[in-house]
Amino acid sequence: xxxxxLLSGSLTLLGAIMVITRRVAxxxxxxxxxxxxxxxxxxxxLGAPFxxxxxxxxxxxxxxxxxxxxIMMLNLGQPDREREKEWLRPRIWGGPALLSxxxxxxxxxxxxxxxxxxxxxxxxxxxxxxxxxxxxxVLMVELVSFLLLAGLVTAFHIGRHRMENx
Amino acid sequence: MSHLPLLxxxxxxxxxxxxxxxxxxxxxxLLGLWQDRHGPNRVGPGGLFQAVADGIKILFKQDWIPPFxxxxxxxxxxxxxxxxxxxxxxxxxxxxxxxxxxTLNIGLLFILGMMGLGVYAVVLAGWAxxxxxxxxxGMRAAAQMISYEVFMGLSLLGVVMIAGSFNLHDIVTAxxxxxxxxxxxxxxxxxxxxxxxxxxxxxxxxPEGENELGAGFHTEYSGMKFGMFFIAEYAGxxxxxxxxxxxxxxxxxxxxxxxxxxxxxxxxxxxxFFILLRAALPRPRYxxxxxxxxxxxxxxxxxxxxxTGTVLMLRAAG
Numbered sequence: 491x492x493x494x495x496l497l498s499g500s501l502t503l504l505g506a507i508m509v510i511t512r513r514v515a516x517x518x519x520x521x522x523x524x525x526x527x528x529x530x531x532x533x534x535x536l537g538a539p540f541x542x543x544x545x546x547x548x549x550x551x552x553x554x555x556x557x558x559x560x561i562m563m564l565n566l567g568q569p570d571r572e573r574e575k576e577w578l579r580p581r582i583w584g585g586p587a588l589l590s591x592x593x594x595x596x597x598x599x600x601x602x603x604x605x606x607x608x609x610x611x612x613x614x615x616x617x618x619x620x621x622x623x624x625x626x627x628v629l630m631v632e633l634v635s636f637l638l639l640a641g642l643v644t645a646f647h648i649g650r651h652r653m654e655n656x
Numbered sequence: 657m658s659h660l661p662l663l664x665x666x667x668x669x670x671x672x673x674x675x676x677x678x679x680x681x682x683x684x685x686l687l688g689l690w691q692d693r694h695g696p697n698r699v700g701p702g703g704l705f706q707a708v709a710d711g712i713k714i715l716f717k718q719d720w721i722p723p724f725x726x727x728x729x730x731x732x733x734x735x736x737x738x739x740x741x742x743x744x745x746x747x748x749x750x751x752x753x754x755x756x757x758x759t760l761n762i763g764l765l766f767i768l769g770m771m772g773l774g775v776y777a778v779v780l781a782g783w784a785x786x787x788x789x790x791x792x793x794g795m796r797a798a799a800q801m802i803s804y805e806v807f808m809g810l811s812l813l814g815v816v817m818i819a820g821s822f823n824l825h826d827i828v829t830a831x832x833x834x835x836x837x838x839x840x841x842x843x844x845x846x847x848x849x850x851x852x853x854x855x856x857x858x859x860x861x862x863p864e865g866e867n868e869l870g871a872g873f874h875t876e877y878s879g880m881k882f883g884m885f886f887i888a889e890y891a892g893x894x895x896x897x898x899x900x901x902x903x904x905x906x907x908x909x910x911x912x913x914x915x916x917x918x919x920x921x922x923x924x925x926x927x928x929f930f931i932l933l934r935a936a937l938p939r940p941r942y943x944x945x946x947x948x949x950x951x952x953x954x955x956x957x958x959x960x961x962x963x964t965g966t967v968l969m970l971r972a973a974g
Binding site: 517520540551561562615 | 726729732761765766768772775776782791794795798799801802805809822
């Protein structure tokens, strides 16, 4: 179990690095999909199969397809690859990379000093997720639904505005 | 642990692939019957070996990748399509005992997730081909399949609410007294339409749309790579049909005959209905398809969820 979790964890990391370093946008999105799938595997191994499947359905299956859709509409070509290459010089990413390495080292150190939790846990079912969503977190659910409604109304307004101008 | 699950892992994909190949012949024969012509009837008994002959032809064709294509993604796309369809079968309970992951507690969601990933096959094929017809087909596919995934998920909610589980095994056993097609006939109707759109079959095969897009997303594909798209589409039909059987038609349940026979009988009935739709209905325009989805199917499926929830709550209270 532990080996599998480590394997999928490192796949997540490797995928994320590949996302940043690809020059063709669609290749980057494909690696992002792999990253999300590996992350879903991590969730499943941690005992949250429901979250894992939602990750696959929503992120890998829907949001990333929209990304590919937009990239297809943009019709990127050779000039964009050249520009991407220009942006990927070590001079540009060196500083942030160094700083985040320090942060990462700090995080790993602080995690290693935490007491190890070895309690056995039972897998979370969809029922458990639903109960906690509509129990202690019901306010959050309502707030998110407000936000989504606002987004929906905005999208509708923008679409309608263009139709009238035509 | 017995050898049975291991055997199933190797056997089920092989059986599904063989059935999908056979289905190409069945479809052509049935279309012939309904359109008052013969269909393929020369090779083997009743033309049965036509599928084999087509397979041999397609295998010996030159394996060609267009020089302007993105080679890696071009090769990757058909295999994604095939893999996601075959993986989905892992969660389908053919009999009370079988199924590779028969009692997966999120079985239904797993299948939805695999279908969601299946969109990539079509979209990436359209992008990697680097040709305008393929690109248009891929974009249509992305919009169509993402939209219909929404209604597919919503239409299934009614079934999940009644059965109280995402486990396909539990959903079938919950139908012992009454198949879900009766209380969930609206959900059944929406699921069937969404299933056709998801497998991009006629009448919803706009990603291919021969009369305006050449062959749509697989215009640039030939040989066995085209064959993989082709067989994956037929395996997709079998998948949707077995899902309809599991969710709405009582799965393996039935008197006298053994469980697996009932499952096969019901699934073949749904498959034949799919083929009949192809023979009977014309293809809608693209904007009509999207309008049907968002303006009719979305409100209807939300209504279905609300009505089912209300009835269940009233029954629990009363």
